[in-house]
Amino acid sequence: MTAPENIQHAHAPGRLSRRTLLGATAGGVLLAGATVPAAAHAAPAPRCYTRTEWSARPPRSATQVIGKPDHIVIHHTASPNVTDYSLAAAYKVQHWIQDLHMDTNRWIDIGNQLTISRGGYLMEGRSKSLSSINNGLNVLGAQTANHNSxxxxxxxxxxxxxxxxxxxxxxxxxxxxAWLCTKYGLDPHVAIVGHRDYNSTQCPGDVFYARLPELRDRVAAVLLG
Structure with missing residues (x-):
């Protein structure tokens, strides 16, 4: 699940070479991005349901648009594993997340930039996330404490x-x-990490975390066309 709202700017590490990044041990998180190989295929944008479509509440204050991210953080909501895979159920969980983040956590908006439902529906999270991604930028979220920037x-x-x-x-x-790696020029084997790699949390769960190597490999295969 998401971390407390935190807008501290993490130290931006220097860019390492692709060989250095991929040759490093897997014993920790690499905090530098890596560019996608020149032969990479441009992955298309999947269908993303906008805030207007799922009837999001407006944010309490202005959303801050920032530069492109160097890592994609995988979370789970830690909510029940429902068997209603409909679009209506996807909208319902998105409202639940936003209400939790705004009313309980007292954040300005939903903390994460994107949400994927158990039915496989992709939805826009924090305000201006989709337009920012399409422009190669990001919005300052509240999903990974001390690393939101x-x-x-x-x-x-x-x-x-x-x-x-x-x-x-x-x-x-x-x-x-794959879409995000295309937009931001990221290497999936370096960029895709779990929430627990940055913060003390069970997120995204032991089973999902164990499948991150598979996720990275499949994303790389999409990028190679």
Missing amino acids: HTIGIEHEGIYVNANPTVALFDMSVLTC
């Missing part, structure tokens, strides 16, 4: 401590991450 977060509906994500959800995560 350089990351973009994807909430995945459900709890994946012991259960697997649905096929539809995982497939959409692949397409979404």
Whole structure:
């Protein structure tokens, strides 16, 4: 789930070479981005349901548009693994997240930039997220404490401590991450991380976290066409 609202700007590390990044050990998170190989295929944008479509509440204050992120953070909502995979159910969970973040956490808006439902529907999160992504930029969210200034977060509906994500959800995560890697020029093997890589949390769950190598490989395959 998302972390407390925090707008501290993390130190921006120097850019490392692709060889250095991919040759590093997997014992920790690499905080530098890496460009996608020149031969990479431009992944198309998946269908994303806008805030207007899911009837989002307006933010309490202006959304801050910032530069492109260097990491894509994978979250789970830690909500029930519902079996209603409809678009209506997707809208319902998005309202639940926004209400939690605004009314309980007292944040200015929903904390994450994107959400994927168990039915595989992709939805815009924080205000201006979709337009910012399409322009190669990002909005300052509240999804990874102390690292919001350089990351973009994807909430995945459900709890994946012991259960697997649905096929539809995982497939959409692949397409979404490929789109983001294309927009931001990121290498999926470096850029895609779990929430727990930055903060002390079970998120995105042991099962989903164990599948991040698969997610990275599948995204890379999409980018290679």
